[in-house]
Structure formats: structure tokens, C-alpha cells
Amino acid sequence: MRDSFVHRGKRRQLVDYLQRGLGISDALVLNAMNEVPRHLFIESVFEDYAYEDRAFPIAAGQTISHPSTVAEQSELLELKQGEKVLEIGTGCGYQTAVLMKMDAQVYTIERQKSLYEFSTRMFRELMLRPKFQSFGDGFAGLPSFAPFDKIIVTCGAEQLPTELLRQLKVGGKMVIPLGPTDQQMLCRFTKISEKEIEKEEFGIYKFVPMLQDKNH
Numbered sequence: 001m002r003d004s005f006v007h008r009g010k011r012r013q014l015v016d017y018l019q020r021g022l023g024i025s026d027a028l029v030l031n032a033m034n035e036v037p038r039h040l041f042i043e044s045v046f047e048d049y050a051y052e053d054r055a056f057p058i059a060a061g062q063t064i065s066h067p068s069t070v071a072e073q074s075e076l077l078e079l080k081q082g083e084k085v086l087e088i089g090t091g092c093g094y095q096t097a098v099l100m101k102m103d104a105q106v107y108t109i110e111r112q113k114s115l116y117e118f119s120t121r122m123f124r125e126l127m128l129r130p131k132f133q134s135f136g137d138g139f140a141g142l143p144s145f146a147p148f149d150k151i152i153v154t155c156g157a158e159q160l161p162t163e164l165l166r167q168l169k170v171g172g173k174m175v176i177p178l179g180p181t182d183q184q185m186l187c188r189f190t191k192i193s194e195k196e197i198e199k200e201e202f203g204i205y206k207f208v209p210m211l212q213d214k215n216h
Contacts, residue, residue: 003037010051011038017053018071026075032101033071038064041094041122058092060112065154069205070095073152076175076188076202079104083149084131086167088138093119095154100128107132107145141167148172156184156205170194177205 015034018024039050042064046056055063065073073095079085081103090096090110096119099106108130110116116135123130132145138153139161146167153164153176160178168174168191177184183204190198 003040007037007039007051011035014051014053014067018068022068022071024068024071024075026079028079028081028102029071029074029098032074032098033067035101036094036097037126038067038094040126041092041097059114059118062091062112062115064092064094070098072186072202073154073175074098074102076186077150077152077173079150084145084147086142086145086148086151086164087154088141088151088164089154090119090133091115091154093122095152096130097123097126097128099152100130104150106130107134107142107148109134109136109138109142111136111138139163143167150174151176153177156181160189165189165191165197 011034015030018033019030024030039047042050042056042058053066053068055066058064079102083104085099085104085106087096087099087106087108090108092115096106096108110119113135120133134142141164147169148167149169149172151164151168151174156177156179158180164174170191170193172191174189176187178187179185186202186205188200192198
């Protein structure tokens with residue numbers, strides 16, 4: 001697990017870009033992204049470019065999101081230390097690691113077995129411990145652990161998964177990309193009451209699609 005002075009220097013440059021170039025201001029987000037070694041979550045052939053604002057292919061036809069996307073989704077959660085967060089789409093585990101470094105209690109689900117196994121190994125090697133990690137269907141959420149303070153969906157959904165909203169606390173927030181597969185609107189839903197939801201929109205992104213069930 002190599003994390004050199006060069007890697008750490010590139011991370012500081014990335015964080016400076018996120019803060020000065022993109023206006024990311026949440027100290028928890030910036031500190032976490034300065035700590036998590038993104039280069040360890042991608043194939044070594046891409047290592048030299050790990051701290052550029054680029055997405056890269058990972059296993060199972062998925063991608064690791066741009067650092068700017070991870071930062072923006074994380075900031076939109078308005079996370080407080082110690083809150084319970086449900087993450088739909090563990091992927092390679094980079095976003096999950098950022099949330100854990102933000103001192104969240106993270107419950108995470110991944111439907112691709114190869115990614116579930118990879119992220120499990122990465123968390124162990126980095127000595128990071130999600131509260132619960134699951135191989136399963138993200139559409140179903142984790143009702144046995146609900147309610148959650150925050151929910152983050154790292155894949156695009158064509159329609160709002162209402163089951164996830166049911167698992168959100170009143171006053172809680174869910175950040176999710178919504179729309180067709182070629183582009184999605186990054187949305188934040190705030191649960192005002194059991195019957196009232198507030199929706200905000202934060203621009204067009206392109207995420208991998210949210211798929212139902214799980215893939216062995």
C-alpha cells in the first residue's frame with residue numbers, strides 16, 4: 001500500500017483545485033479528500049493521473065467518479081460527524097472511504113460481486129470500517145438499519161427510488177442523480193415530513209446507471 005510524498009503532494013493540489021477552482025468549502029469534505037489515497041482505488045496504469053479531475057474505468061464495466069463529483073455529492077449531504085449514511089453503490093470504495101474519513105457511520109451496498117470484494121479488501125488494508133457493508137440490491141436499501149440521516153446514491157436512476165425515501169429520517173437529505181442514462185440531474189431531496197419532500201437541482205452529470213437486483 002504505497003502512498004508517497006508525491007501522491008500526498010498531488011492530493012493537496014487536487015484539494016486546492018476543488019476549493020479555489022470549484023468552490024468546495026466543507027472542511028470535512030476537503031480534509032477527507034486530502035487523506036484518502038485515490039490512486040490505490042484504480043488500476044496502476046492510471047496511477048500518474050489519479051489526482052486529476054478525471055473518471056477511470058474500474059471492474060464490472062463501472063467507473064470511479066471524477067473527484068469533483070465525489071466532492072460535490074459529499075458536500076451536498078451537509079454531513080455532520082457521527083451521522084448515519086446509507087450509500088447506494090459502493091463501487092471501488094473511494095466515495096465510501098471519503099465518507100468514513102468525514103466521520104460518518106457508513107452503511108453501503110454494492111450489486112457487483114467483484115467490486116464488493118475489491119472494496120472489502122481495500123477497507124481492510126486502509127484500516128477503514130464501514131458500520132455495515134452489503135452485497136445486494138441498492139433499490140431495496142437497508143430497511144433493517146433505517147432510518148438514516150443521509151442517503152447518497154452514486155449511480156444514475158431514471159426514477160426516484162421511493163423505498164429509499166422511506167428509509168430517510170424526517171429532516172434528512174438524499175443526494176441522487178436522476179434522469180436517462182446519457183445524462184442525469186444531480187438532485188437533493190430533503191424530507192420535510194413523512195408526506196412532504198423538498199427537491200433541489202444542481203446541474204447535469206453523467207453517472208453509470210442504477211441497476212436492480214445483484215450480479216454474481
